[in-house]
Amino acid sequence: xxxxxxxxxxxxxxxxxFVTDPTKLSAWQDAEEVQQLTEGPVRxxxxxxxxxxxxxxxxxxxxxxxxHDPGRxxxxxxxxxxxxxxRWEFAPTxxxxxxxxxxxxxHLPGRARIAxxxxxxxTALAFRRFHRRLKRALEQGAM
Numbered sequence: 001x002x003x004x005x006x007x008x009x010x011x012x013x014x015x016x017x018f019v020t021d022p023t024k025l026s027a028w029q030d031a032e033e034v035q036q037l038t039e040g041p042v043r044x045x046x047x048x049x050x051x052x053x054x055x056x057x058x059x060x061x062x063x064x065x066x067x068h069d070p071g072r073x074x075x076x077x078x079x080x081x082x083x084x085x086x087r088w089e090f091a092p093t094x095x096x097x098x099x100x101x102x103x104x105x106x107h108l109p110g111r112a113r114i115a116x117x118x119x120x121x122x123t124a125l126a127f128r129r130f131h132r133r134l135k136r137a138l139e140q141g142a143m
Contacts, residue, residue, distance in 0.1 A: 002104060002123070003124055006099075007097055007135075008135045008138050011098060012090040012092050015090055017070075018134070019074060019100075022034040029052070029130050030053055034050050035050075037049055049061070060080075062081065073090070074087075074090075075087040083119075085104070086123075089101045102127050104123035104124055106123070
């Protein structure tokens with residue numbers, strides 16, 4: 001299973017709050033627009049409509065929170081869009097920071113399943129760049 005990890009010099013609760021705040025998504029991903037479709041605080045079952053721009057193309061995704069365990073786990077399922085979900089784990093580091101690990105979970109159907117591993121690896125690679133942006137945003141005080 002492909003994954004990517006980065007250490008951020010902020011406590012897990014702060015990193016988790018930033019990652020799960022839809023208004024902050026464009027600060028670290030390629031999101032141009034995010035609309036929360038479910039009322040109330042972000043939790044399991046919350047849905048979002050996201051507009052991303054990658055390689056000069058706009059892509060609309062419908063995502064749903066599968067798991068929301070503050071400071072520990074955030075798991076998003078793509079309901080409509082690229083068939084790859086993301087599960088982030090947040091763990092404290094000895095220095096008081098956070099180790100953030102993303103595990104992409106591809107779910108191509110039928111015969112295309114053979115490409116799931118490659119899709120997970122490509123997603124992990126793309127998120128290495130996003131995580132560097134996340135690290136900069138958090139460590140430079142864009143909270």
